[in-house]
Amino acid sequence: MALPLVYHPEYVTPLPPGHRFPMPKFGLVYEMLLAEGIVSTSTVHVPDSADRELLTLVHTEEYVDSILEGTIKPAALRRIGLPWSEGLARRTRRAVGGTLLTARLALEHGLACNTAGGTHHAHPSFGSGFCLFNDLAVAAAALLAEEAVRRILVVDLDVHQGDGTAAAFQADDRVFTFSMHCGSNFPFRKTPGDLDVALPEGLSDDEYLRELESILPDLVNPAVPEMAPDLVLYDAGVDVFAGDRLGRLNLTLEGITRRDRFVLETCLAADVPVAAVIGGGYDQDVSALADRHCILHRVAASLRPGRSRLRGLAQERPVP
Numbered sequence: 001m002a003l004p005l006v007y008h009p010e011y012v013t014p015l016p017p018g019h020r021f022p023m024p025k026f027g028l029v030y031e032m033l034l035a036e037g038i039v040s041t042s043t044v045h046v047p048d049s050a051d052r053e054l055l056t057l058v059h060t061e062e063y064v065d066s067i068l069e070g071t072i073k074p075a076a077l078r079r080i081g082l083p084w085s086e087g088l089a090r091r092t093r094r095a096v097g098g099t100l101l102t103a104r105l106a107l108e109h110g111l112a113c114n115t116a117g118g119t120h121h122a123h124p125s126f127g128s129g130f131c132l133f134n135d136l137a138v139a140a141a142a143l144l145a146e147e148a149v150r151r152i153l154v155v156d157l158d159v160h161q162g163d164g165t166a167a168a169f170q171a172d173d174r175v176f177t178f179s180m181h182c183g184s185n186f187p188f189r190k191t192p193g194d195l196d197v198a199l200p201e202g203l204s205d206d207e208y209l210r211e212l213e214s215i216l217p218d219l220v221n222p223a224v225p226e227m228a229p230d231l232v233l234y235d236a237g238v239d240v241f242a243g244d245r246l247g248r249l250n251l252t253l254e255g256i257t258r259r260d261r262f263v264l265e266t267c268l269a270a271d272v273p274v275a276a277v278i279g280g281g282y283d284q285d286v287s288a289l290a291d292r293h294c295i296l297h298r299v300a301a302s303l304r305p306g307r308s309r310l311r312g313l314a315q316e317r318p319v320p
């Protein structure tokens, strides 16, 4: 079966010319995956837009309304770093809906990918670092609320710490937040998650992979049932790349490929479904950047997940 892949044209909305956020990358990722046959226009999964009720599972009503209605204060907007527009509000709602759909597809098929997502700097009551609403947190909260899952593991390998996701679940032990990032990079004031690994600047492939290999298998180990997640949300940010404008690590394209393969294979070997989002990546050359993001989808498309653990769980549940 083809890799379940999620995209919506609203993922792209115009920004002022020269803005440093590489908005066109989302459309280019989809076009590249179409050209490579990893997705087709008839198989792509089209997400709903996240509504107010869904967003307020994580975010405060005041903050959600300020984005939906465009009444957000200039200082709060400066912290986000994007100019408000109706298109921007539409795009962030659609991307949140996209990650939720990706998570549902992962539960059904074992593995699924979004072509956006990873807005992990969005806190419950404010946005930050190009992130308005936290797609990872909202998707996790929605699936927990409807009891589709009991425990979720967030594997955040974007080069920046997942402070917003950590903040959303600090008092919730159903979500384990693991972030491995460059310690000296944004956000400079970290919000502690369940497991934070701050890497030194300039780390390269082998050292990075060694660190990841020493951590991840224990987090999905089915032999530890009180830890084992029913779903992994994977933020595959490519700002770990050596040439990234906002990253400070030194990974090669081959290193990113090895990383994504290791994460997906480790989770699938433990029979844990994975929903992956593309996360951060910054480059003047948007085509090269989009190509870098497609590593995730290429690796995912090459893997064949087995039976999802969750279907086993559903069968174990007593009939009400």
Ligand SMILES: [Zn+2]
Binding pocket: 158, 159, 160, 237, 239, 279, 280, 281
């Ligand atoms: Zn980042």
